[in-house]
Amino acid sequence: DTGVSQDPRHKITKxxxxxxxxxxxxxxxxxxxxxRQTLGQGPEFLTYFQNEAxxxxxxxxxxxxxxxxxxxxxxxxxxxxxxxxxxAMYLCASSxxxxxxxxxxxxxxxxxxxx
Amino acid sequence: LAKTTQPISMDSYEGQEVNITCSHNNxxxxxxxxxxxxxxxxxxxxxxxxxxxxxTNEVASLFIPADRKSxxxxxxxxxxxxxxxxxxxxxxxxxxxxxxxxxTVTVRA
Numbered sequence: 399d400t401g402v403s404q405d406p407r408h409k410i411t412k413x414x415x416x417x418x419x420x421x422x423x424x425x426x427x428x429x430x431x432x433x434r435q436t437l438g439q440g441p442e443f444l445t446y447f448q449n450e451a452x453x454x455x456x457x458x459x460x461x462x463x464x465x466x467x468x469x470x471x472x473x474x475x476x477x478x479x480x481x482x483x484x485x486a487m488y489l490c491a492s493s494x495x496x497x498x499x500x501x502x503x504x505x506x507x508x509x510x511x512x513x
Numbered sequence: 514l515a516k517t518t519q520p521i522s523m524d525s526y527e528g529q530e531v532n533i534t535c536s537h538n539n540x541x542x543x544x545x546x547x548x549x550x551x552x553x554x555x556x557x558x559x560x561x562x563x564x565x566x567x568x569t570n571e572v573a574s575l576f577i578p579a580d581r582k583s584x585x586x587x588x589x590x591x592x593x594x595x596x597x598x599x600x601x602x603x604x605x606x607x608x609x610x611x612x613x614x615x616x617t618v619t620v621r622a
Binding site for chain 2: 431440
C-alpha cells in the first residue's frame, strides 16, 4: 500500500499524559500536513512541512503540541500534558507540493480520546 | 485567501443528481478548485479537481464558469453510499489549505 499511513489509529489516554502520533506520507511527497478534526467540523489546519522544514504553524497549536519531520520523511505529532479538549481525530496528509493545485492525500487518521 | 462558501447540507434520494455549488469570489488566477469527500471516521478523499469549464471523471463532474468565482460539483445518480461530507478547496497561495465546514449530503432510499 503506497498511501498515507498513520499510527496508532486509536489512542485512549488519561488527562496529563503525553501522546505521540506518527505519519508516513506517500514517498516522494514533499509536503506533509497535520490537521485536527472534531465532530461535525471540517479539518482544522495545525501545521505543515516542506521536506523537513516546518513552514507554518496554526495558532491553534499551543506550546503543548510539537511536530517534527526529520529527514523529510515520516512525521510525528506529540501532545504533552493532554487535556480533554485535545480529544479529536488527528489527520495527516501529504502532497507533491505543486503550487495551487491543492490535492492532498489523507491518511485514515488517529483518533485521540482523553479521559 | 480565497474563502469558500457552500451550503451546510443537502438531501437527496437514490438515483437523483446532486449539485453542490461553492462560491470562491477571491480565487487567484492560477488556482485550481479541488473537491473532497469524507465519510465518518475516515480522512477526506480527493474526488475531482478543475481549473475552468468542465471536468468529468468516473465519480463526478465539476462545472466552472468563465469567471471562476464559483464551481458546481455534480454527483450523478447518487446512491446511499454517497452520503458524506463534501468540501470545496481553493488554495490561493494559502499553503494551509483550509477546509470549511463542508456540505453534508444525505441520500435517502
